Amino acid sequence: MPRYLVERTFPDGLEIPINDEGVAACLDVVGKNALEGVTWMHSYVRPDKKMTFCIYDGPDPESIRKAASRNGLPVEGITEVRVLDPYFYA
């Protein structure tokens, strides 16, 4: 399954509290992603929390977009990526 880097912008900043509410919010996203066969691996968030870079596995770009729209998440851009491990070359 291809892996994608999904860029999202949040003009008002993305706040996910570290409590039950935050857990529920994340699990809700995971659950809705599953309906499209999409898996959220993890994300990198800019310190100002206005932009995120999310790593996803999914069957195709359309599934990534559909999962985003199920979750009401913005999509700025989708790029297919592969892992490069520098220590693999060591």
Next chain:
Amino acid sequence: MLLERSDQLAALAQALAEARDRSRGTLALVAGEAGVGKTALVRELARAEEPQARVLWGTCDALFTPAPLAPLIDVAEQVGGSLAELVEREARPYHVVAELVEELRAQAPTILVLEDVHWADEATLDVLRLLGRKLEGVPALAIATYRDDELDRTHPLRIVLGGLGSGADVLRIELRPLSPEAVARLAEPHGVDAKELHRRTAGNPFYVTEALAGGEGEIPPTVREAVLARAARLSPEATSVLEAVAVVPPRAELWLLERLAGDTADHLDECLASGMLSAEAHTVGFRHELARLALEDHVPPARRRDLNRAAVAALAEPPSGAPDLARLAHHAEAAGDGAAVLEYAAGAGERAASLAAHREAAAQFARALRHADGAPTSERAALLERRSYECYLTDQVEDAVEARRAALELWRTAGDTLREGDSHRWLSRLYWFLGRNAEAEGSAAEAVRLLEPLPPGPELAMAYSNMAQLRMLAEETEAAVEWGRRAIELAESLGARDVLIHALNNVGTAEGKVDAAVGYEKLERSLELALEADLEEHVVRAYTNLSSTALTEHRWETCESYADEGIAYATERDLDSWRLYMLGTRAVAALEQGRWDEAADTAGEVVRSGKAAAIHRAPSLVVLGHVRARRGDPEAWLVLEEALALVQPIGELQRLAPVAVARAEAALLEGRPELVGEETEAAYRLALDRGSDFEIGELAWLRRQAGIDEAVPEGLANPYALMFAGDWKGAFDAWTELGCPYHAARALGCSDDEEDLRRALAELQRLGARPAAAQVSRRLRARGARGVQRGPRPSTRSNPGGLTDREVEVLLLVSEGLTNAEIAGRLFLSEKTVGHHVSAILRKLEVRTRGEASAEAVRLGIPSQDR
């Protein structure tokens, strides 16, 4: 008490309560591997809800080739009345569903269970598909269970499941194996090593239960052995009953068991008491299919053959009703009785075909053919032709070719030139479906050559009509009409209605390209005649060509309503080839109208169906390519490479042009105009020769955008003529009139007027067309427009004085004393654009002259060019 199933049970109970209290019916899809406890879950629900809720139970058979509507026959037996009559009469799926829904309304609430639908026949799958749409307002909970680990990419159930979507009335429940904790709880009373048990069984409840039931706390090394060990504890008579039940999938009627097991049938109670078999109404079966398989495999070969022979004898004369040919064929094959398989499988195939279960029919004919080596040539050839036709209808075109070629060989050897010629005509059609056009042309000509010397008959008329079709598809209208005329004349003189319908369709489609009104008239007549005569294939062909003709004319509503009618018709009758083709047409229509989500969904359905023939697959790949390229999403080229590989051997303009257009568009949006020339060359030349004014217009426009300097062709479609004339607003309006928002915005984005560009940008952003929107906003900024969103590139906003990168570049050259013309040359811009940049710079820096701007640049510390 079931372990780790309370959530799923609660969800089902909740759905049932909704059905009971508010008449909100639900279709629950319960998925999981074999032995995970799907049946146990549903039984637990039934146990808790009965008798307040009525429970109707239908099971799909694990036959090599399943019997049509088998689970519905079970259900009909439980309710009787008009549903039973209908199923008895072998009605079509949509009639069965209508009656079933009536029955569900009659007695509320009902739990309708369809078990093991991964083994369902085509007709039952249609029932499931239709039922999923009709439960709204019905006080019933329908539950379908299936093994999701046995569905390969092209399993027909997958397509049904995809089509059911995920609406509020569909509940998807996935059962997972038990956790180590749950296995430990089950293992505890037996004093066995729970960790080891979980490792060997992977938490599969059936494996766990069977392993534990092996007794004496001993864990058999494999589950198969667990099952066999359990059977071995029975008396020899009971074992013999078990073996008899094992050869009859999925359950044996009591009368059948008596015939198979003789006196030993008295020992059935022992089997039931052992828990290996369960009784239900008038049948007995294994508590689990895996156990049946293990046992069946274990029955000694000679005994297995005897049991199957006895089953054939018994089923040939059932105590009531007509013999079930599919079951007879199954047992005859297992008994190694070739002659009987040939008879029963051929009969079962005809019956399945008459029920529009074409895929099953194709499989039954294949089974018959496996045992037809000793049959007379004409019988074998006829079976091959039946198989070829059923494969053709269900989009198994490679198999259709293989069968048709074999039939052709037989006719040739037998010296039957008429059938040989007709076989060539058929091969021509099949090769065309596969995109092998050279072979299609060769076979078409060979058919005419062989048939013309014979007395004229429907075969020759059909060979003419086939020629007309090939010429029509190659957009050689005159030749198409001429061959069509010959076909129509001969067909009318012979009264061959199906040939007449076929020829009218071809001529209508060909003429429609020149004069739509004339084309529609012939196509409508062809559709009417085909519907009247209930000639399925001709009906769907008419719908296909009516919707394609409307598509090329941008008559979206007409196109979509023909396609929808056609898709509904093809779906009900298992005519996959045309269903996929018309889905592709619908995807293209959605794309053109700017409904990209829908376009990608529909195209995705076709592409994921996995085995679609080239003709059906290519348009949907093109749609996906357009959507991805226009959104700036990855993998546009992935699908466009495949599309190109599919259409190149076909060589028809109507396949080549869309692929060339999509590839050129993707190249331009990626900023690689240098690819456009080569990508469009072949299609453009062909289009200039015989293409429509829209095909020529789009290709010419893309080539112009790529900077290819060539003459503008004459007679372009109006919107393109306006674009080439630089009338952007006019082109925008013309495209909007046609209902093509992306084309409209793309044209307006070429304007030099700021107002136009802002409107184009807003429209492109609304469509989610990121690369095109970026191009337009670059043009806007280049014109010095303010407040143009440029996307997430924070560094560009930090230039002093609010200048863009481009403006800084221009300002530096201004400071060097270059004129606008010189700057234009240096930066590969038009002089006019440089003028816009300079005005923007003066405005932003609040200065009046170029000199003042240079001074301001120094004051602001804008770095010099050799920084």
